Amino acid sequence: xxxxxxxxxxxxxxxxxxxxxxxxxxxxxxxIIRFGYGLSEASNQGRAVKFFSEELxxxxxxKLKLKGFGDASLGSDIQMQNALIGGAQEMMVGxxxxxxxxxxDFGVYDLPFLFNDEKEADAVLDGPFGQKLIAxxxxxxxxxxxxxxxxxxxxxxxxxxVTKIEDLNGIKLRVMQNPVYIDMFNRFGANAVPLAFSELFxxxxxxxxxGQENPVTTILSSKFYEVQGYMTISKHVYSPWIxxxxxxxxxxxxxxxxxxxxxxxxxxxxxxxxxSREATTQSLALLKEKGMKINELSTAELGRMREMVKPAFxxxxxDGGADxxxxxxxxxxxxxQP
Ligand code: TF8
Numbered sequence: 311x312x313x314x315x316x317x318x319x320x321x322x323x324x325x326x327x328x329x330x331x332x333x334x335x336x337x338x339x340x341x342i343i344r345f346g347y348g349l350s351e352a353s354n355q356g357r358a359v360k361f362f363s364e365e366l367x368x369x370x371x372x373k374l375k376l377k378g379f380g381d382a383s384l385g386s387d388i389q390m391q392n393a394l395i396g397g398a399q400e401m402m403v404g405x406x407x408x409x410x411x412x413x414x415d416f417g418v419y420d421l422p423f424l425f426n427d428e429k430e431a432d433a434v435l436d437g438p439f440g441q442k443l444i445a446x447x448x449x450x451x452x453x454x455x456x457x458x459x460x461x462x463x464x465x466x467x468x469x470x471x472v473t474k475i476e477d478l479n480g481i482k483l484r485v486m487q488n489p490v491y492i493d494m495f496n497r498f499g500a501n502a503v504p505l506a507f508s509e510l511f512x513x514x515x516x517x518x519x520x521g522q523e524n525p526v527t528t529i530l531s532s533k534f535y536e537v538q539g540y541m542t543i544s545k546h547v548y549s550p551w552i553x554x555x556x557x558x559x560x561x562x563x564x565x566x567x568x569x570x571x572x573x574x575x576x577x578x579x580x581x582x583x584x585x586s587r588e589a590t591t592q593s594l595a596l597l598k599e600k601g602m603k604i605n606e607l608s609t610a611e612l613g614r615m616r617e618m619v620k621p622a623f624x625x626x627x628x629d630g631g632a633d634x635x636x637x638x639x640x641x642x643x644x645x646x647q648p
Contacts, residue, residue, distance in 0.1 A: 337564040346384035353531035358582035365574040382508035395451035397558035420490040425548040433645040455575035462545035466538040467521030484522040530593040535600040
């Protein structure tokens with residue numbers, strides 16, 4: 311063996327021996343973190359939870375063990391938020407839209423056609439606006455770590471193709487439990503039915519509702535194509551997910567543990583956004599293969615929809631959201647391509 315190879319081996323060994331020493335020199339205790347989420351293990355959400363878990367293990371020398379619970383097995387978004395506040399569960403990921411019962415301001419993201427693309431969303435969510443909203447969770451017993459991407463939402467239904475707004479007339483459309491969504495779809499002429507995501511598949515299957523709206527990744531991973539024949543690419547709202555921790559639990563962590571958690575969360579965010587964006591194109595092709603009839607909306611029709619929901623913005627502003635909305639629009643203007 312050459313001296314060079316010996317040296318390589320020796321330094322490699324030293325690194326291998328030193329790494330766990332460095333980890334244990336930190337103030338990190340063995341902990342089990344119950345992390346709940348609503349989609350399936352095979353979804354973009356499930357993949358990102360797995361990535362997060364592996365990152366935490368790597369960065370803590372295996373001490374911080376994140377255990378994912380998918381398919382809403384720990385409860386719906388709203389049930390989990392309350393479990394976090396009470397300290398009965400450590401972490402979760404879910405829609406920002408379902409947080410409005412705790413911090414009303416989160417409803418601002420749900421106003422239709424705000425963001426033109428993912429780049430704008432990333433800049434606003436990761437910038438001062440998004441971070442200020444995250445900070446407002448602390449006094450409610452929650453800690454927001456990062457935003458993940460749920461994505462641009464599209465319409466599906468079991469009745470007919472939707473090529474113009476009038477096609478939505480009378481369609482019973484499940485929406486998230488959030489007043490902005492209810493208001494928006496009632497304006498579009500649908501009958502908005504607020505319902506937890508965990509009850510959605512059954513509601514579609516039994517015909518309790520005719521349709522729903524979600525990103526294509528979810529329409530595929532939750533197998534909505536089995537019960538929904540039509541999809542309309544409307545991209546009416548960009549929907550963020552938010553990774554949350556119980557403040558009660560988080561406050562009991564050491565500074566080192568919190569730092570590891572924050573850093574792993576940021577790594578998971580970058581992984582999740584890239585993965586979800588790649589999956590979006592694939593999902594669309596797969597949904598076609600599964601037999602869904604998919605159509606886009608014409609620019610003229612999208613223009614009509616924008617006009618139709620203008621009063622929703624006025625209503626939101628009048629209900630106390632004026633400054634918030636202005637602040638959000640100013641942040642978007644900073645990053646918008648002319
Ligand atoms: C919805 C959301 C859900 C998410 C998920 C359960 O339609 O888009 O997909 O909240 O975390 O409810």
